[in-house]
Amino acid sequence: MSGGYDDGYRDCPCFWGTEPGSLVKVLCNHVGSVRGFAVLDAGCGEGKNAAFLAAGGAVVDAFDVSVLAIQNGRRHFADQVGIRWRVGDIRDSGLPQRHYDVVIAYGLLHCLPSAAELRDVITRLQNATRPSGYNVICTFNDRRQELQAHPGFSPTLLSHADYVAAYASWEILKESDLDLTERHPHNNLEHTHSMTRILARKVSL
Numbered sequence: 576m577s578g579g580y581d582d583g584y585r586d587c588p589c590f591w592g593t594e595p596g597s598l599v600k601v602l603c604n605h606v607g608s609v610r611g612f613a614v615l616d617a618g619c620g621e622g623k624n625a626a627f628l629a630a631g632g633a634v635v636d637a638f639d640v641s642v643l644a645i646q647n648g649r650r651h652f653a654d655q656v657g658i659r660w661r662v663g664d665i666r667d668s669g670l671p672q673r674h675y676d677v678v679i680a681y682g683l684l685h686c687l688p689s690a691a692e693l694r695d696v697i698t699r700l701q702n703a704t705r706p707s708g709y710n711v712i713c714t715f716n717d718r719r720q721e722l723q724a725h726p727g728f729s730p731t732l733l734s735h736a737d738y739v740a741a742y743a744s745w746e747i748l749k750e751s752d753l754d755l756t757e758r759h760p761h762n763n764l765e766h767t768h769s770m771t772r773i774l775a776r777k778v779s780l
């Protein structure tokens with residue numbers, strides 16, 4: 576399994592760019608400092624979010640199923656300390672329980688092959704988060720997907736309400752269902768995705 580983006584990783588040295596995701600910046604503004612935080616960036620790609628948080632003093636496990644993504648990330652962010660790059664499938668990974676201060680899944684969840692596996696991964700990411708820790712989720716949802724820029728890619732789509740419901744027992748600090756219109760560097764085709772974004776805090780019991 577490649578994760579669906581290997582053509583882009585093969586054609587471009589840094590397919591997703593270096594600017595962190597908007598919700599990662601919201602998280603940083605919310606917490607003030609990430610110094611000393613343990614972070615899991617699940618489906619990190621080339622690590623734009625991992626590198627931003629590591630630059631702020633976090634220790635980041637940057638995890639992706641794509642060998643090419645990790646190779647590009649290691650090369651592009653070679654000088655950034657605090658990133659532990661790992662190749663693996665998040666569905667098989669033995670994640671530590673209640674360990675991470677922050678778990679990020681930016682663009683990962685819709686890549687998973689079925690709704691059942693997607694829901695299972697959400698549960699595993701939640702279990703890997705320590706009490707009072709944060710999850711940052713950004714994913715395609717089922718409202719509007721233009722997939723001409725992603726030939727052969729068939730994402731798994733839940734509704735925005737499904738994602739919000741998955742965090743019903745957490746404190747949801749921010750959630751949105753907005754269109755993202757973008758072009759990718761390997762084919763430059765303009766297209767739009769409806770995106771669920773959720774920043775949530777695990778209620779400590």
Ligand SMILES: C[S@@+](CC[C@H](N)C(=O)[O-])C[C@H]1O[C@@H](n2cnc3c(N)ncnc32)[C@H](O)[C@@H]1O
Nearest residue numbers: 578591618619620639640641664665681682686
């Ligand atoms: C849309 S990209 C986002 C990359 C990065 N998070 C970013 O925002 O720049 C999704 C990433 O998830 C990875 N991925 C897909 N399925 C995966 C799996 N089962 N385990 C780990 N990573 C996976 C893909 O290889 C890809 O790099």
